[in-house]
Amino acid sequence: MEDAQAIDVYLLLFAGTLLLLLLAASVVLFMFLHRRRLARQQAAMEAMQQSLQQEMLRRNLEELEGERKRFAEDLHDDIGGKLSALRLHLAQLQKGYLDAAEAQLLLNRSKEIIDTVIVTVRRISHNLLPPALEMFGLANAVEELGSWVNTSSALTVQMDCQLEGIMLDQKKELALYRIIQELFSNTLRHSQAHSIYLSLLPDHKELQLVYRDDGQGLDPALAATSKGMGLRNIEERVKVMKGKIRYNYEGKGFECVIRFSAN
């Protein structure tokens, strides 16, 4: 009887211990596997974020170097050459060997050079940061840009900017200006378009920018896999403004619609 009781206690103890131990071990194993999977996912995400950041940094540096190169070329080729020619003319005038007619000719040429340099400096400064944007606001700066594209190329630009009563902060205005500048630049360089339509209109508490050209558009397959730096820059600026961007390039032409909060 006592032996039977002892066996019962022993069996109960053995079964109870084993069962609870197995349950506990399963829970612990599950936790460790879960933590390991989580750590792997976090490591993969961090690696991806780091890779994206590096890619963005590389692109920003490339863009910066590209702009510096253009700036240096403009200064050296346009302004540098002309100022050297101006110096030569003034040196000749200083020597005093020339007669009145020749001196007048040199003076006129010098004036022409100075006028050209002034125009070039204005163009470079306009490209860097248009004075109209700071002094008269976005609508004015965009119209000036459109007007410049109209007169300096074979494109017809139709614009509709209605920003009265809308106060955008300086960063948003500059970002929008750069986006529009990039869109114009892409059309001029790649699209072989004849006309451009640009509208910047309020829509409830948002602003909508619509840009359209009648050029050759984008190859959808190519656009899906590799976009040029210009489009990527536009997308990054839209992301910074917490806006949304949509493209439409099926069929003829290229259309870009950007929406963002006006606040």
Add this chain to the structure above:
Amino acid sequence: MLETLQHWLLLCSPWSSVPPVLIGIAFFRQYNRGGRILCIHLFIACIIDLSAQLLRFLNSNNLPLLHVYTLTEFILLYLFLEYHWNNFYPKRLLRSIATGFVTFSVINSLFIQNIYTFNSYARGLEALLLIIFSLLSFYRIFQDASVTAARQPVWIIAGILIYFSGAFTLFVLSNYILPLGVSLNFQIWAVHACLSIMLYVFISIGLWKMRKR
């Protein structure tokens, strides 16, 4: 062979708390509040363990120390786990449960079970509560994916869960095991010794990982 293994397990078990105590002493300043609470528990456990060994050597009944140890172990492990819950659970409710257990344990030792016998009721209830609290801790860790592994004492909680799960039935039936004969008692308490060693190994790993690098 089995008897030798049992003998060595029972001999080594009291000393298995020494490595985590040494780690605790070495890195005490580097631990957060939870880590320091655990270190204090280890110091007390080590002292009580060694005192129990001394009383056993002197052929004195050392079970009163177990009644004291049950209380301190529960309070300190509860505070350690509560620190890591970080207000994820209702603090008042869980503190009430903990206070209830402490009260019960004192009443049990004073009025219900003799202090010279195994406090199976308190020990069993302590094991059950710590199993539940460990599972709550794991659930908390599982839910909060933002907390990095390095800051979570997963090893320590795993050790607590495995030890108390394995020892729960033993604690509840401890007073029924005594009449079963010396040999059977040795076997059963050897299993407990194995669980105890595993607990302190897990705690050592956990304390090592918790130190600031």
